[in-house]
Structures are given as structure tokens and as C-alpha cells.
Amino acid sequence: MAYKMLDGNGAAVEAIKMAKVQVVSAYPITPQSTIAEKLSELVASGELKAEYVRVESEHTALSVATAAQLAGVRAATATASQGLALMHEVVGMTSGCRVPIVMPVVNRGLAAPWTLWADHGDSMAERDMGWMQFFCQNVQEVYDLTVMAYRVAEDENVLTPAMVCLDGFFLSHSMQKIDIPEQKLVDEFIGPYVAKNSYLDTEDPMFICNLTGSDEFTEMRYQQKTAFDNSIEVIEKVQKEFEEKFGRKLDIVEGYKTEDADVVLVALGSMCGTAKYVVNKLREQGKKVGLAKVTVFRPFPFKQLEDILSEKKVIGVFDRSAGLGGQGGPLWSETCAALKKCDSDIRHFVGGLGGRDVTIVTIEKIFNELLEIKEGKRETHTEWIDVKENAMDIRQVEKNA
Amino acid sequence: MHDIKHVSKGLMPHGMSACAGCGLELLIRKVMDVLGEDTIIIIPPGCAASFSGYGKETSIKIPGYQGNLENTAASAVGVRAALNAKGNTHTTVVGFAGDGGTVDIGIQALSGAMERRDKILYICYDNEAYMNTGIQASSSTPYMASTTTTPAGKPTGRKDLMQIAIAHDIPYAATASIYNLTDLKKKVQKAKDTDGPSLLHVHTPCPTGWRYAPAKTVEIARAAVQTGCWVLYEYENGEVTINYKPKELAPLEDYIKLQGRLRG
Amino acid sequence: MQKQQETLTKKSKRCRVYGPVANVYAASNTGSWRIERPKVNFAACIKCGTCEKFCPTNVITIKKDKAECVEIDFDYCKGCGICANECPKKCISMVPERSED
Numbered sequence: 001m002a003y004k005m006l007d008g009n010g011a012a013v014e015a016i017k018m019a020k021v022q023v024v025s026a027y028p029i030t031p032q033s034t035i036a037e038k039l040s041e042l043v044a045s046g047e048l049k050a051e052y053v054r055v056e057s058e059h060t061a062l063s064v065a066t067a068a069q070l071a072g073v074r075a076a077t078a079t080a081s082q083g084l085a086l087m088h089e090v091v092g093m094t095s096g097c098r099v100p101i102v103m104p105v106v107n108r109g110l111a112a113p114w115t116l117w118a119d120h121g122d123s124m125a126e127r128d129m130g131w132m133q134f135f136c137q138n139v140q141e142v143y144d145l146t147v148m149a150y151r152v153a154e155d156e157n158v159l160t161p162a163m164v165c166l167d168g169f170f171l172s173h174s175m176q177k178i179d180i181p182e183q184k185l186v187d188e189f190i191g192p193y194v195a196k197n198s199y200l201d202t203e204d205p206m207f208i209c210n211l212t213g214s215d216e217f218t219e220m221r222y223q224q225k226t227a228f229d230n231s232i233e234v235i236e237k238v239q240k241e242f243e244e245k246f247g248r249k250l251d252i253v254e255g256y257k258t259e260d261a262d263v264v265l266v267a268l269g270s271m272c273g274t275a276k277y278v279v280n281k282l283r284e285q286g287k288k289v290g291l292a293k294v295t296v297f298r299p300f301p302f303k304q305l306e307d308i309l310s311e312k313k314v315i316g317v318f319d320r321s322a323g324l325g326g327q328g329g330p331l332w333s334e335t336c337a338a339l340k341k342c343d344s345d346i347r348h349f350v351g352g353l354g355g356r357d358v359t360i361v362t363i364e365k366i367f368n369e370l371l372e373i374k375e376g377k378r379e380t381h382t383e384w385i386d387v388k389e390n391a392m393d394i395r396q397v398e399k400n401a
Numbered sequence: 402m403h404d405i406k407h408v409s410k411g412l413m414p415h416g417m418s419a420c421a422g423c424g425l426e427l428l429i430r431k432v433m434d435v436l437g438e439d440t441i442i443i444i445p446p447g448c449a450a451s452f453s454g455y456g457k458e459t460s461i462k463i464p465g466y467q468g469n470l471e472n473t474a475a476s477a478v479g480v481r482a483a484l485n486a487k488g489n490t491h492t493t494v495v496g497f498a499g500d501g502g503t504v505d506i507g508i509q510a511l512s513g514a515m516e517r518r519d520k521i522l523y524i525c526y527d528n529e530a531y532m533n534t535g536i537q538a539s540s541s542t543p544y545m546a547s548t549t550t551t552p553a554g555k556p557t558g559r560k561d562l563m564q565i566a567i568a569h570d571i572p573y574a575a576t577a578s579i580y581n582l583t584d585l586k587k588k589v590q591k592a593k594d595t596d597g598p599s600l601l602h603v604h605t606p607c608p609t610g611w612r613y614a615p616a617k618t619v620e621i622a623r624a625a626v627q628t629g630c631w632v633l634y635e636y637e638n639g640e641v642t643i644n645y646k647p648k649e650l651a652p653l654e655d656y657i658k659l660q661g662r663l664r665g
Numbered sequence: 666m667q668k669q670q671e672t673l674t675k676k677s678k679r680c681r682v683y684g685p686v687a688n689v690y691a692a693s694n695t696g697s698w699r700i701e702r703p704k705v706n707f708a709a710c711i712k713c714g715t716c717e718k719f720c721p722t723n724v725i726t727i728k729k730d731k732a733e734c735v736e737i738d739f740d741y742c743k744g745c746g747i748c749a750n751e752c753p754k755k756c757i758s759m760v761p762e763r764s765e766d
Contacts, residue, residue, distance in 0.1 A: 096685070207686070
């Protein structure tokens with residue numbers, strides 16, 4: 001056990017390095033670029049024995065990683081925002097061919113408008129593409145979830161790639177003191193890579209990903225769905241092993257002071273750290289509030305959410321992505337589906353978009369509104385919780401008459 | 402490993418779903434004859450994908466992967482990197498893409514691989530349009546050729562893939578044609594032995610898209626070179642060599658009159 | 666070829682593979698596509714091998730020591746006619762598939 005000062009990107013790199021990947025193909029994009037840089041430094045110094053492919057786009061980055069892992073070695077890439085969007089087509093290839101790649105995604109909003117900062121819109125746009133998605137609250141979780149992701153993804157009952165999502169700048173660039181275990185223990189935990197399903201090997205040839213007719217496509221998607229069904233159990237098993245070996249507990253959904261809470265907020269990512277602080281602060285004031293922190297978004301933990309929230313009468317769900325055109329954002333919609341048998345009042349909140357900080361003030365406001373709703377003192381809530389009043393007028397220009 | 406349900410001469414079966422008289426089918430057999438079993442092939446969607454197969458069946462006896470249309474070169478690079486990481490430098494990694502998947506949508510990945518000097522063998526079979534999707538023009542379609550997206554004839558000339566490769570200064574690039582199989586096979590071997598990226602740009606006439614009777618495929622490929630519409634040359638370590646210079650170029654009509662897409 | 670034969674005799678076990686994988690090496694019944702077929706005048710044939718080398722389906726085999734020196738696998742021949750077009754002696758003719766000969 002050793003402590004290191006690392007930022008989120010550094011923690012992701014540390015986990016990738018300790019997983020002993022043998023091919024790296026990363027393309028720079030803010031706020032992920034230091035992952036690409038640090039990995040190349042490790043390869044140049046020999047600390048990581050890997051082939052570093054200095055790719056010319058993210059589409060190529062994931063294509064190289066997928067083909068490399070099909071050829072039998074662990075491959076690493078990482079991206080954010082526009083890069084993830086550009087990779088979209090290949091994201092489907094990786095999951096459809098059951099290639100268990102682990103990829104850090106530094107969450108940054110999607111253009112337009114251009115942003116460089118934290119927003120879950122990029123990961124949400126990929127949520128149906130057949131990858132697992134884990135969201136980190138802090139830098140320790142970035143390391144821990146990346147290490148666990150290798151075990152879960154490569155499990156023969158899962159064989160599904162995983163995105164480890166960390167908020168841009170808030171986690172990627174924030175230094176925290178984290179505990180890095182010994183390489184030996186990580187080796188024991190992750191193990192060497194064994195290509196378990198389809199592979200490119202001249203000793204055992206097969207053709208991967210040729211045309212599939214409508215008589216078999218459904219079955220292949222069903223195989224993927226079955227893998228997601230299996231994955232919850234595998235994640236629980238791996239989390240338990242991780243706790244035993246490394247001493248840290250991570251839940252699929254963490255119920256923070258939810259047992260006796262009057263109202264609960266459901267959220268993803270780094271804002272959960274702030275939310276826990278607010279929960280504590282409001283509890284000192286005698287307000288019984290709680291937080292359901294969702295760590296595993298894919299597979300969607302409907303059972304875990306139901307267990308924590310079924311008796312709660314008023315629930316708030318915070319989407320850090322706009323979910324445009326929907327009745328609400330992705331986290332809210334899926335939480336409602338999970339709780340459809342319960343008669344809870346589930347309120348949708350959107351905020352923290354494009355790097356806007358989700359502050360103590362914002363979260364307090366949410367909890368207070370939820371409490372007022374529970375007490376019957378309020379009917380409506382402020383859905384876009386941090387939007388400015390002059391939203392429609394923030395640009396006023398002189399135009400030709 | 403493969404369930405072998407068919408006995409064939411060579412690494413491709415005899416019954417492949419290519420059109421009768423397909424120049425590409427002739428090409429891939431000769432390529433596989435030279436490359437042999439210690440090869441991994443990347444084939445994007447397109448005419449060659451009919452060799453990847455359908456459902457459980459495949460027409461290729463070596464390991465292969467069908468990626469996306471843009472990333473043939475990228476997937477080949479990935480396989481090469483993995484093999485290198487495992488200490489395997491003997492297996493050939495070949496990307497086999499059409500003109501559309503190379504000079505249009507595939508150019509970025511190919512350019513990246515060439516700039517990085519990744520050791521892949523890239524073969525572009527040029528049937529001068531997006532044939533598999535129904536004969537739509539690509540940037541390799543020649544001037545005035547009629548396609549389904551240039552029905553009145555393509556108003557512009559074609560992108561010069563060889564010049565692009567030369568601009569990247571790769572160790573070996575060559576044009577070839579399926580009418581001169583000796584020259585073709587020699588070039589496949591040279592490309593295979595290159596220590597670095599190599600590119601073969603092969604002219605593969607297409608009876609369906611160019612509108613001629615299938616029997617004329619080899620004759621048309623020959624006419625292309627004799628009229629100067631296709632030039633056989635190599636770029637090797639910085640030097641250009643023209644492999645065949647007809648004493649006198651045959652008149653252009655000899656090439657045009659054979660094809661419905663050019664006759665108008 | 667030998668490596669394939671060795672592979673066939675290697676130990677193997679049947680197991681599941683998920684996702685799109687093809688491992689049955691098979692051929693399509695392309696012989697059924699034909700509307701004409703090549704007919705060789707064996708007496709005029711000089712066994713140069715031009716037809717064999719240019720056949721896209723690789724179904725022609727020259728048998729130098731046989732009277733019927735050009736063997737064509739009609740299970741797969743598509744009847745494209747390249748062999749007839751390229752033959753230097755013009756001893757291959759394309760006849761309708763349903764012809765009596």
C-alpha cells in the first residue's frame with residue numbers, strides 16, 4: 001500500500017499501467033489529453049511495456065484498440081466528448097464483437113455549443129451501445145473502478161467493454177491523495193489477459209464480424225443482453241473480492257443516509273461528493289435527507305434502486321445531461337422505470353451542464369424543494385435548477401433591419 | 402478453427418459470391434497464393450466483404466476481421482501492434498479495401514498508418530466506384546465515367562492514390578493490374594517483404610459497374626495499360642520505376658469502346 | 666495446405682462463441698448461375714495454362730498428360746467466358762448451358 005498524489009487522469013493511467021496493457025492508442029482531447037501524454041511517457045521510459053500507436057483520430061484510436069485486443073492483448077484507449085462521439089460507430093463494433101476493452105471517458109459536454117467542461121452528455125449518448133458504464137465520485141474511485149472494470153469486463157459470463165466515466169476537470173484535473181496497492185496484488189486480482197471468445201490467431205483461424213442475417217442478429221443482441229443480466233452478479237462478486245483484497249468498499253448504488261430519509265436525491269459522478277456534504281449539513285439541521293449515489297449506470301441497477309427507494313415518497317433525480325426532447329433526462333427516465341411499481345413522486349432536475357459547478361447552494365435548494373413537496377407546501381419544482389432567469393436573452397445582437 | 406465443408410485449391414473456395422468475371426475475385430486469389438497462411442486479413446464492407454461471408458460461412462481460410470468502412474488501415478495497425486507486442490513479427494497483416502474505402506472514407510486511417518510507418522500491407526482493389534452499394538461514384542472514378550451518382554459522366558478526374566502514398570514517402574508502393582499476373586505476384590511479394598507500410602493499387606475491372614460482358618475483364622485491364630489509362634509503376638525507397646512503357650500508346654477509343662460506362 | 670490438415674488432426678473441443686463469427690469454410694453453388702459454359706477443343710489446346718491462370722473462380726486445371734487436358738469444375742464455373750476470351754488459340758467456345766453437347 002502506498003499513497004500517491006494523483007489527479008483523475010493520473011489515477012486512470014496508473015490503473016491501466018498496472019493492468020499491464022500491451023497496446024495503447026490514444027488521441028488527445030481536453031480534458032483527457034494528459035492520459036495520452038502520461039501513457040506515452042510510461043512507454044518511452046519502459047515502465048509500461050507496450051506498443052504506443054500515436055493515432056490520428058479517436059475513430060482510429062478505438063479501431064486500433066479493438067483490433068489489437070482481438071489479436072490477443074489488452075489494449076487501452078481513453079477519450080472525452082467529441083472524441084467519444086467520433087468513436088461512436090466503433091463503440092458498437094467493440095461491444096458487438098464482445099471485446100472487453102476498458103476505456104476511461106473524461107465526461108465533457110458535446111458541442112454545440114462548444115464546451116470544454118464537465119457534463120455527462122457524451123457518455124449518455126453511448127448508453128445503448130452495449131458498454132458497461134461506471135461513474136466515479138472521486139479520484140480513488142477512478143483508480144478502483146478501472147481496476148475492477150478489467151475483472152468484470154473480461155469475465156467469461158460478461159465479455160462486455162466498460163467505460164469508466166470521470167467528470168472533466170472536477171476529477172480529471174483535481175489532485176487527491178490516493179492509495180495505490182502493490183503491483184503483485186493487482187496482478188493477482190486482474191490476472192493476465194486471455195482471449196476468451198473470438199480472436200485473430202493464425203493457429204486457430206476464424207472470421208470475425210462478417211454479415212449476419214435477420215435470422216441471427218436478434219440472438220446476438222440477446223447474447224449481449226444476457227451478458228448484462230449476468231454482469232450485476234459479477235460486479236457484486238468483484239466488488240466483494242476487491243474489498244477483501246484492497247480494503248475499500250464500493251456499491252453498485254450507495255445509499256448514503258437513505259434508510260430513514262424523508263427525501264432522497266439520485267445522482268451520478270463527482271457531484272455526489274458535494275451532495276454527501278450537503279446531506280450531512282442538512283441532517284445537522286434536523287432535515288432527514290439522503291443520497292443514492294449510482295456508481296454503475298450500465299447495467300442499470302434497477303433492483304438496487306428499488307431496494308433503496310421503494311418506500312420513499314418523494315425522490316429527486318439529478319441529470320447532468322440535458323436529455324433533450326425527452327420528458328426528462330436519462331437517469332430520471334430510467335429511475336422512474338425502476339420504481340414503476342412504487343407510488344413515489346419522482347422529480348427531475350437538470351443542472352451542472354457544460355462545466356457549471358453543482359454547488360452546495362444548488363443541492364441544498366433541491367433538497368429543500370423536495371422536503372417542501374413532501375410536506376405538501378409546494379407542488380412544482382425547479383426542473384432546470386441552475387438555469388439563469390434571462391436564459392432566452394443572453395445573446396442580444398444588432399442585426400440588419 | 403474452421404469446419405472445412407469444401408475442398409479448394411488455395412485459401413479461397415471456388416464458389417464465391419462475386420459477380421461472374423469479377424476482377425477482384427481474380428486478384429484476391431493471386432494475393433492469397435503469394436501471402437500464404439501466416440496472414441491476418443482486414444476487409445471492410447464492400448465487394449470484398451462478400452468473401453468475409455454470411456452467417457456461419459466464410460470464404461477465407463485465414464483469420465480475418467470485417468471492421469468499418471473507414472478503418473481498414475487502423476484495424477490492420479491494431480493487429481500489427483498486438484502481434485509486435487507478443488513478439489510476432491512474421492505474420493503478415495493485410496488490409497484489403499476498395500477504392501471508396503481507401504481514397505474517400507478510408508484516407509485518414511491510411512494516411513495515419515503511412516506517416517507512422519506502421520508495417521501493414523495495404524491493398525486497394527480499384528473497381529473505380531462504390532460497386533457493392535450499387536455503382537456510385539468514388540473519388541477514384543475516372544473522368545466522364547457514368548455511375549449511378551454521376552449518370553451524365555463524372556465531371557472531375559480521379560484522386561491519385563499513388564501520389565498520396567509517395568507524398569508520405571513510404572518504402573514501397575506500386576500499381577498493378579489483373580491482366581499481368583506475373584508483375585502482380587512479384588509486387589505482392591515485394592510488398593510483403595517491405596519493412597514498413599506498403600501499398601498496392603490494383604486495377605480490377607468490374608463487368609457489372611463498367612457495363613461490359615464478363616468475358617472481357619482481362620482484355621479491358623490490358624487495354625487500360627496499353628492506352629495509358631492505367632500505368633504500371635513502382636515507388637521503392639524514393640525511386641520511381643515504370644514497369645511497362647508501351648512503345649506507342651494505343652488510341653483511347655480502344656479502351657472506351659469496350660465499356661458501357663464510358664461509351665455514353 | 667499441410668497446416669490446414671495438421672489443424673484438422675489437432676485436438677479441439679466444441680465451445681460457444683458469442684457474437685458474429687464465421688468458421689465454416691464453405692462454397693456457394695455458383696455453378697447454378699451459368700447460362701453458358703466453356704467448351705474446350707482439346708485437340709487444338711496447347712496447354713499453355715492461360716485459361717487456368719485467368720479463371721477468377723480458379724476452377725480450371727490443366728492436365729498435361731491427359732487427352733482431355735483442360736479440366737473444369739462445373740460445380741462452380743460461373744460461365745463468365747474469360748477463359749474463352751483470353752485463350753491464345755481460341756480453342757474454347759462458350760455454348761449455351763442447356764446445349765446438347
